[in-house]
Amino acid sequence: MKIAILGGTGSIGEGFALRWASKHEISICSREVDKAAKAAGEYTGMLLDKGVLCCGINGCTNETGIKDVDVVVLSVPYQGVISLLKHLRPYFKDQIVISLVVPMKKNTWFKYTPPKQGSAALEIQEVLPKSVKVVSAYHNISAKKLADLELALNYDVVVCGDDEKAKKTVMELTHEINNLHPLDGGGLASSYMIESLTPFLINLAIRNNLSDLGVKFV
Amino acid sequence: MKIAILGGTGSIGEGFALRWASKHEISICSREVDKAAKAAGEYTGMLLDKGVLCCGINGCTNETGIKDVDVVVLSVPYQGVISLLKHLRPYFKDQIVISLVVPMKKNTWFKYTPPKQGSAALEIQEVLPKSVKVVSAYHNISAKKLADLELALNYDVVVCGDDEKAKKTVMELTHEINNLHPLDGGGLASSYMIESLTPFLINLAIRNNLSDLGVKFV
Numbered sequence: 001m002k003i004a005i006l007g008g009t010g011s012i013g014e015g016f017a018l019r020w021a022s023k024h025e026i027s028i029c030s031r032e033v034d035k036a037a038k039a040a041g042e043y044t045g046m047l048l049d050k051g052v053l054c055c056g057i058n059g060c061t062n063e064t065g066i067k068d069v070d071v072v073v074l075s076v077p078y079q080g081v082i083s084l085l086k087h088l089r090p091y092f093k094d095q096i097v098i099s100l101v102v103p104m105k106k107n108t109w110f111k112y113t114p115p116k117q118g119s120a121a122l123e124i125q126e127v128l129p130k131s132v133k134v135v136s137a138y139h140n141i142s143a144k145k146l147a148d149l150e151l152a153l154n155y156d157v158v159v160c161g162d163d164e165k166a167k168k169t170v171m172e173l174t175h176e177i178n179n180l181h182p183l184d185g186g187g188l189a190s191s192y193m194i195e196s197l198t199p200f201l202i203n204l205a206i207r208n209n210l211s212d213l214g215v216k217f218v
Numbered sequence: 219m220k221i222a223i224l225g226g227t228g229s230i231g232e233g234f235a236l237r238w239a240s241k242h243e244i245s246i247c248s249r250e251v252d253k254a255a256k257a258a259g260e261y262t263g264m265l266l267d268k269g270v271l272c273c274g275i276n277g278c279t280n281e282t283g284i285k286d287v288d289v290v291v292l293s294v295p296y297q298g299v300i301s302l303l304k305h306l307r308p309y310f311k312d313q314i315v316i317s318l319v320v321p322m323k324k325n326t327w328f329k330y331t332p333p334k335q336g337s338a339a340l341e342i343q344e345v346l347p348k349s350v351k352v353v354s355a356y357h358n359i360s361a362k363k364l365a366d367l368e369l370a371l372n373y374d375v376v377v378c379g380d381d382e383k384a385k386k387t388v389m390e391l392t393h394e395i396n397n398l399h400p401l402d403g404g405g406l407a408s409s410y411m412i413e414s415l416t417p418f419l420i421n422l423a424i425r426n427n428l429s430d431l432g433v434k435f436v
Contacts, residue, residue: 109404154436158422184425186327193418200411204376204435207402216434217422218372 001169002069004029004095006062006084007076009039012100012138015146016073017043019177021054028057029065036060050149063091071096071169078103078120085127094131096166099124099191100138102198109206110199114192121160121191133166135159136191137174137182139198142212152178155214158185158194183217219387220287222247222313224280224302225294227257230318230356233364234291235261237395239272246275247283254278268367281309289314289387296321296338303345312349314384317342317409318356320416327424328417332410339378339409351384353377354409355392355400357416360430370396373432376403376412401435 001024005013008028017026021043028043030036036059044057066072066088072095076084081101101120105113117123121136128134137159145151157174159182161167171182185194201213219242223231226246235244239261246261248254254277262275284290284306290313294302299319319338323331335341339354346352355377363369375392377400379385389400403412419431 183422186421186425190418190421193414196411196414200408201435203404203408204401207404210435213435216436217419217428217431218434 001025001071002027003071003073004065004069005073005075006066007074008059008065009035010075011143011147012141013073013075014039014043015141015143016075017057018047018147018149020173021047021057022052023055023176025055026057027065027069028059029062030059031062033059033061036065052149062088066095067091069095071098071173073098073100074124075100077101081120082123082127085124089128092129092132094133096163096169097124097128097132097134098138098170099134099136102139102195104199109203112192112196112199114195118189119192119195121188121195125162125188133161133163134188135161135163135166135170136185136188136194137170139194140201140213140215141180142214144212145214146177153214154179154216156181156183156217158183160185160188160191160194162188219243219289220245221289221291222283222287223291223293224284225292226277227253228293229361229365230359231291231293232257232261233359233361234293235275236265236365236367238391239265239275240270241273241394243273244275245283245287246277247280248277249280251277251279254283270367280306284313285309287313289316289391291316291318292342293318295319299338300341300345303342307346310347310350312351314381314387315342315346315350315352316356316388317352317354320357320413322417327421330410330414330417332413336407337410337413339406339413343380343406351379351381352406353379353381353384353388354403354406354412355388357412358419358431358433359398360432362430363432364395371432372397372434374399374401374435376401378403378406378409378412380406 040059125134174182222245258277343352392400
């Protein structure tokens, strides 16, 4: 498949590029094409050093990156994502959009602050063309651990989405990452539950002197 | 310590009685004292069969059971808990009350339906005397697994409460149950997060053909 990563130069974007590049063509997307190209080169080098053959990682602008791909990974902060997607709307057709987006604020502790639609995923689906299939996943995967290819990620990933075929594709992509285990979380209306776990996990980690917490349902 | 279990004849109540009886005096409380006494006898017999010495398990009414104990476990359904506690209010003084209560409804799927206070734990604290210390925990522990003494419960238990000393007591009680691992979840205001995990876990289990799901933060 062709996978575009919006926010591909960020740490969680790096992890997905490294984990999926051996089977899929990856576009690292950024507003600054130079930065995207530099990151793409670095990721390719890192994989070559490990003896991993890539299908190709290229750097490009957001606009060119998301056109004609199968999957767009939205690994960008909530602040700014809606205006970014409104701007990019003409370049969307029928891609699967994987939302990792979590609206949250920090006072003393982190707090989930969903928009009026109920979750970031529902708001994102509203902004994009109806033919685009939004799937919500990976909110609680540590960027640091994802980018460490030696690490088997022994976590569950709850996947929510209204299009069963798109959800299945994302569950298969999840299976391709060493030890990640996808679980069907139902429709997009359930996304608030997995989004709200993120501030909860961050607070839990801080309170109990832990770090990079993930979840396992056992 | 002296521990009273409201709803002690139910399956989750049974589990706590069996797990704590070797170190603590347990009162099994029920509206029907005969039922409570019968359950207390059965639990004592089950432990004796396994060669476990009890500090004593006795059956009693709710009113006599909760008087003069250190800890009251609220293992009763949300429906009816507030009127029960209003009725029992004169028998409360300064006990620690552990709330396992989850307000939820089932349509096609289970849904968390918190009261206007934000969570069952906050509503319960409002109904009880201020000197009573409500601590929220154990919502996501399987009754079946808890009652199976052969089983090491490899789960995390997030504990929320405003009284640090009471929260510490509950975390220590958690440690006494084989392999359960307590985590500090902050104040009672955070209880909605752990309460809302329960319907989420039930739905997840149904959708993915799993059962008795618990949570581990790793």
